[in-house]
Structures are given as C-alpha cells and as structure tokens.
Amino acid sequence: MKVLIYEQNANMQKRSGIGRALRHQKRALESNGIETTFDKKDTYDLVHINSSFKKSYKFMRQLQKKKIPVVVHGHSTYEDFRDSFRAWKLIEPWFDNNLTRLYKDADYIITPTNYSKHLIENYPCTKCPVEAISNGIMIEDYAFDQEKVNKYRKHFNLKEGEKVVIGIGLLFKRKGLHDFMEIAKSFPDIKFIWFGSLQKILCTSFINKAIRNKPSNVIMPGYIDGDVIKGALQGADLFLFPSYEETEGIVVLESLASKTPLIVRDIPVYEDWLTDGVNCYKAKDNNEFIEKIKFVLNNDNSKVIENGYKIALARDTKIIGKQLIEAYGRVIEITKNKK
Numbered sequence: 459m460k461v462l463i464y465e466q467n468a469n470m471q472k473r474s475g476i477g478r479a480l481r482h483q484k485r486a487l488e489s490n491g492i493e494t495t496f497d498k499k500d501t502y503d504l505v506h507i508n509s510s511f512k513k514s515y516k517f518m519r520q521l522q523k524k525k526i527p528v529v530v531h532g533h534s535t536y537e538d539f540r541d542s543f544r545a546w547k548l549i550e551p552w553f554d555n556n557l558t559r560l561y562k563d564a565d566y567i568i569t570p571t572n573y574s575k576h577l578i579e580n581y582p583c584t585k586c587p588v589e590a591i592s593n594g595i596m597i598e599d600y601a602f603d604q605e606k607v608n609k610y611r612k613h614f615n616l617k618e619g620e621k622v623v624i625g626i627g628l629l630f631k632r633k634g635l636h637d638f639m640e641i642a643k644s645f646p647d648i649k650f651i652w653f654g655s656l657q658k659i660l661c662t663s664f665i666n667k668a669i670r671n672k673p674s675n676v677i678m679p680g681y682i683d684g685d686v687i688k689g690a691l692q693g694a695d696l697f698l699f700p701s702y703e704e705t706e707g708i709v710v711l712e713s714l715a716s717k718t719p720l721i722v723r724d725i726p727v728y729e730d731w732l733t734d735g736v737n738c739y740k741a742k743d744n745n746e747f748i749e750k751i752k753f754v755l756n757n758d759n760s761k762v763i764e765n766g767y768k769i770a771l772a773r774d775t776k777i778i779g780k781q782l783i784e785a786y787g788r789v790i791e792i793t794k795n796k797k
Contacts, residue, residue, distance in 0.1 A: 459786070460493040462502040466513045475708045476533050479570075479593045480508055482708075486594055486779035503527070504786055506568075510534055510553075510560045519563065527793040529786065530560060532569030532578045532588065538632065538703045558583045565796070566789045568782070570706035573727040587792075589785055593708050594778035595770050600715035602692050603685075610689030614651065614677065621755060622649045624694040626687075626709040627701065629656040629665055634700030634723065636668040637744055641698070642676045644748045648755075650698075651690065655681040691716035696754050699723070700747060714738075715770040719759045721750050737765035 463483050465476065483506060484494045495502060498517075504527040507514050521528045536554055561567065562583040569575050572590045579588040616622065623645070627633035635652060642650035650673075658666060669678065682690075691697070697713035697720045704710075704727045713720045714737070722728055724740040734740040739754060739762070741747040 459504060460495065460500075460502045461487055461786070462495055462498065462500065462505045463487075463508065464496075464498060464505055464514070464517065465508040466511055466517075475593075476508060478708050479531070479533065482594045482596065482775055482778070483508075483782070485596055486775040486782055488779075489776045490779035490783055492779070492783060504529070504789065506531060506782075507560075508533060510557045512556060515556065515560050515563070518560065522563075522565065522796075525793055525796070527786065527789045528565060529789050530564040530567045532561070532567045532574060533705060535574055535577045535705060536581075537577060538705055561586075565792050566785070568785055571727055572730055574705040587788070589788075591781045591785060592773040592778055593706055593711070594773050594775040595708070595711040595715045597715055597771060597774045600688065600691065600712060600770075602717070603688070606685040606689035607693035608689070609685045610687075610693050613682075613686050613689075614649070614679075616649070620649065621647075621695045622651060622690075622693075623696045623698050623751065624651045624653065624690050625698050625700070626653045626712075627699070628654050629661050629669070631662055631665055632702050634702055635665060637700045637747070638698060639668055639672045639676050641700070641744055641747050641751070643673050645751065646673070646675055649675055649677060651677045651679065651694075653679060653682055653687055653690065688716070691718055694718055696721065696751060698747070698751070700741075701725070703727075711770055711773055714766040717763050717767055719754045719763060720766060721747060721754065731769060735762065737762060737769050 463480055465480055487494050505521055506529045507518055508531045518528050534557060561578065561581060564586050566586055567578060567588045568591050569578055569588060570593045575588050575590040578584055625638050629635055638650065638652055691712055697718045699707065699710060699722045701707065701723060702725065710722060720738040722732065722738060722740055724742045732738045739750045741750050
C-alpha cells in the first residue's frame with residue numbers, strides 16, 4: 459500500500475501542530491512498512507486528507523468518484539477555531555462552511571482524542587464513523603541529549619541554576635499566551651520563554667497589546683526548530699501550556715516525551731488521559747497556575763514525570779502507525795461496499 463498524505467497548503471502549516479502531525483503520519487506509516495508520498499501527482503492506493511478547505515473537499519469528491527479510499531483527518535473543530543486570528547468572527551462562517559461540507563461527505567474521519575471524536579460525531583453534519591487515534595510522538599527524537607540542552611542554554615545565555623518556564627504555540631488568545639505573560643509577573647526572578655510566531659497583522663489586537671506590555675522576564679524568540687527547541691523541552695524546569703481549547707496538543711506529548719514537568723489548563727480534552735498529580739499538573743485559572751508552578755519548582759516530580767513519559771510511550775509513532783493501518787483497512791472496506 460502507498461498512502462498520499464495530503465494537505466493543500468503544507469508550507470502554510472509547517473510551523474503548526476498540523477504540520478508536525480503530517481510528519482508524524484509519515485513516520486508512523488513508514489515505520490510499519492507503508493510507503494508514503496506528499497505529491498498529489500504521484501501514484502497511491504489511499505489518501506489521508508489533512509485540511510478542510512475547498513480544494514481538499516473537491517479532491518476528496520474526485521477520489522470518491524474514482525473509488526479511491528480516502529480518510530479525512532479531523533484536526534479542526536468549530537470550537538478550536540475561536541479566539542485565533544484577527545477578525546476570526548468574520549472568517550468563522552466561511553471556516554464553518556468548509557468544515558461542515560468536508561465532514562458531511564467524508565467516508566471516515568480520524569481525530570486525535572476521544573474529546574474531539576465526541577465533538578465531531580455529534581455535529582449534525584457528520585454521518586460517517588469517527589475514530590480517535592493520537593497524532594503520536596516520535597519518542598526517540600526527544601531522548602535526553604546534553605548537547606541540545608547546552609545549545610538551548612547558550613542560545614538564551616542562561617546562568618547556572620537559572621530556572622526557566624517554557625510554553626509553545628501560535629500567538630493565539632486560545633493558546634493562553636496572555637495568561638502565560640500574566641502568570642510570569644508573579645515570578646520576576648524566573649525566565650518565561652514562549653516559542654511560536656504569527657504575523658502581527660494576523661494577531662488579534664488583544665494579543666498584540668499583551669505582547670507590547672509583556673513583563674521583562676518573558677522572552678519571545680519566535681519560531682525556533684531543531685536542537686534549540688528540543689534542548690529547551692529537555693532542559694527547562696517546567697512546560698506551561700495554558701491553552702483553552704485543543705484537539706490534542708502535540709506540544710503536550712513533546713513535553714511528556716522530554717520528561718519535563720507539565721502543567722496544562724484543566725479542560726475536557728485531557729480528561730481521559732491526563733490526571734492531575736499523577737502524570738501532569740492541572741489548573742483552572744491563573745491563581746491555580748501560580749500555585750502549581752510554585753509546587754513543581756519546589757518539590758520532587760520524578761514519579762509524575764515517569765508516569766507522563768508512559769503516556770507518551772503509548773503514543774509512539776510506531777504504535778500509532780499500526781492503528782492507522784487498521785483504520786485504513788476499515789476505510790477500504792467502506793469504499794468497496796459503496797454503491
């Protein structure tokens with residue numbers, strides 16, 4: 459079998475979670491002996507669509523007419539589009555229409571968590587099976603590497619013993635960037651580093667104002683890839699992710715795989731796989747985040763870290779690849795049986 463992993467504008471998505479999900483799909487499938495391609499002009503036996511725009515929908519319909527099995531990946535929900543780009547309320551009807559059209563005519567939808575599965579299968583437009591399969595994590599890529607940690611520390615000129623809290627994400631209100639900055643004010647002696655970028659014109663005025671008024675201990679280096687970001691994940695004292703809405707959160711898996719203490723917002727997406735005080739820490743508001751940060755920085759978190767690592771291990775791309783292949787088998791049967 460050869461699978462086309464399709465995203466109609468991969469360049470636009472390469473710095474986002476969806477971009478990493480594409481790479482994870484490729485690794486997951488190839489580690490299980492499945493050939494993959496990103497080239498629509500190539501030959502293939504099945505297509506895994508990763509975007510919800512008009513071209514993706516037209517391509518899906520063309521594939522269905524040719525009886526080529528096609529899977530739609532439910533990266534997006536109506537809920538996680540909110541509080542993102544500037545003028546998102548004006549764009550929302552267009553986005554919702556695209557998503558509705560795609561989910562309405564899909565033969566099979568794969569989405570990362572039971573939470574997003576519940577959302578999608580309860581949309582009135584959804585008629586097909588919806589299966590939860592994690593985006594996965596390439597565990598071996600996050601094994602501790604002192605050289606990468608050294609590169610990260612050198613990049614930010616960190617002093618010996620200096621404590622650092624990091625966050626990763628696009629510059630969205632939904633990601634809780636403004637809360638990250640507000641929380642940092644309570645820890646003036648600790649560096650808070652937020653990795654991520656978005657063109658200023660696309661940021662909401664709320665986020666642009668928060669960035670202009672950020673406290674001096676908050677560093678915003680923009681998008682950084684490679685050894686420095688992996689060194690940060692492995693070398694930071696804490697990963698803080700105050701996002702309000704996710705379908706999974708690949709950066710959460712990256713933190714767990716890096717064996718870094720993790721604090722997330724207590725939101726429904728984590729209910730059935732992350733447990734406060736067992737494999738991560740959760741907080742409902744900024745006051746709770748502040749208290750949890752104090753706890754993590756002043757206590758032994760080794761047991762929670764190891765339990766969190768087990769969560770990441772269970773989502774290694776080799777395991778996810780097997781789950782994808784099984785789902786593809788179901789899609790192939792659906793395609794065969796369609797009139």
